[in-house]
Amino acid sequence: MSEHIEPMYSKVISTLYPVLQRITFRDWAGMANIPTEGGFVAASNHISNMDHFPLAHYLVSVGRAPHYLAKSSLFKPPGVRQIMQGTGQIPVYRGTAQATSALAAATEALQRGACVCVYPEGTITREPDFWPMVGKSGAARLALESNVPLVPMAIWGTREMMWPYRDKLPKLLPRKLVHVTAGPAIDLDDLRDGPIDAQKLRTATTRLMAEITRLLEGIRHEQAPATPFDPRNQPPARDGDTGTAPAEETR
Numbered sequence: 001m002s003e004h005i006e007p008m009y010s011k012v013i014s015t016l017y018p019v020l021q022r023i024t025f026r027d028w029a030g031m032a033n034i035p036t037e038g039g040f041v042a043a044s045n046h047i048s049n050m051d052h053f054p055l056a057h058y059l060v061s062v063g064r065a066p067h068y069l070a071k072s073s074l075f076k077p078p079g080v081r082q083i084m085q086g087t088g089q090i091p092v093y094r095g096t097a098q099a100t101s102a103l104a105a106a107t108e109a110l111q112r113g114a115c116v117c118v119y120p121e122g123t124i125t126r127e128p129d130f131w132p133m134v135g136k137s138g139a140a141r142l143a144l145e146s147n148v149p150l151v152p153m154a155i156w157g158t159r160e161m162m163w164p165y166r167d168k169l170p171k172l173l174p175r176k177l178v179h180v181t182a183g184p185a186i187d188l189d190d191l192r193d194g195p196i197d198a199q200k201l202r203t204a205t206t207r208l209m210a211e212i213t214r215l216l217e218g219i220r221h222e223q224a225p226a227t228p229f230d231p232r233n234q235p236p237a238r239d240g241d242t243g244t245a246p247a248e249e250t251r
Contacts (some may be wrong), residue, residue: 005065009087013060020057023161023172029183032217033151034062034124039110040149040185042066043139045132045212046119048158050170055117055155058180064115069102069138088114104141110146120208124164127229132213134230140188140204144196149185152208154215179219183211 005013005234034042044055059066067088084091088109092102106116120135127133142152157178164168186207191200213224 004010006047006088008025008083009065012083012087012228016053017057017060020053023175024054024057025175025233026057027157027177027179027219028058028061028181029179030153031058031062033182033184034059034187035149035151036063037113038148039113039146040115040151041052041110041139041143041146042115042117042151042153042154042182043120043208043212044117044186045216046121046124047130047155048116048124048162048164050161051119052117052156054158054178054180055153058072058182059115059117066115066117067106067116068118069106090116103138106142107146110142110148116142117146120205120212123231125229126231126234129224130159132209132216132228134228134232135205135209137201137205140201140208141196143186144188144200145190145206147192150188150204150208151185152183152211152213153180154183154219155180156216156219179251181215183215186211 023201034040041053042059044051057065067086069090070084076189090102090105090109106118109116118139120139122136122138123135125131125133139150142148155178157176159177160170160176186204188204188207191204209228213228217224
């Protein structure tokens, strides 16, 4: 592994790894598509607040310690704050003048060879059947500006551990089957020369979301809707869902 693993991160891995082994059955695929060295952006669909743990389990199993873009409120509780900071997680200050600092911190992490994890939808999907929504441009921007691979991933099965907008606590037992897969890095070669403009970001994001959706179709053995769900102009799908996507990434 080319990145330095913080001592706190090593402790968290040694604590959580055996727990995740006991509470999940794992259907993992595509691990050969995860870069073994150098910085890269891992971009996944988002269906539950439990997604972070199986995705991290998967990535750590191939020797990469993920650094998530996480909402700043998670850094406030004592104890949790020390863990988040000590493991190199990246706070996102939504709706403030500090909002762009997350992209700068993520870029710095990529430059030192880290794996940076992004949910390009910006929030848990609001699509009625949990298919990926329209993506935001943050993941593509990071990959293009840092000249690193953009690796699509898909996860399924974590809703049974913690249903979005309903469950307050996870249901860890009985063990749940969780699927995680990664695809080949998105082809961005035709977009890397010259200035990074809005059209390039849209093109890269469209390619990314199409591949994440294709990976999820393979897991679910179903076909996604032809037109991705857009929370800006479609009603919320579930109780407790306001339909307002948080500004985790710039469009």
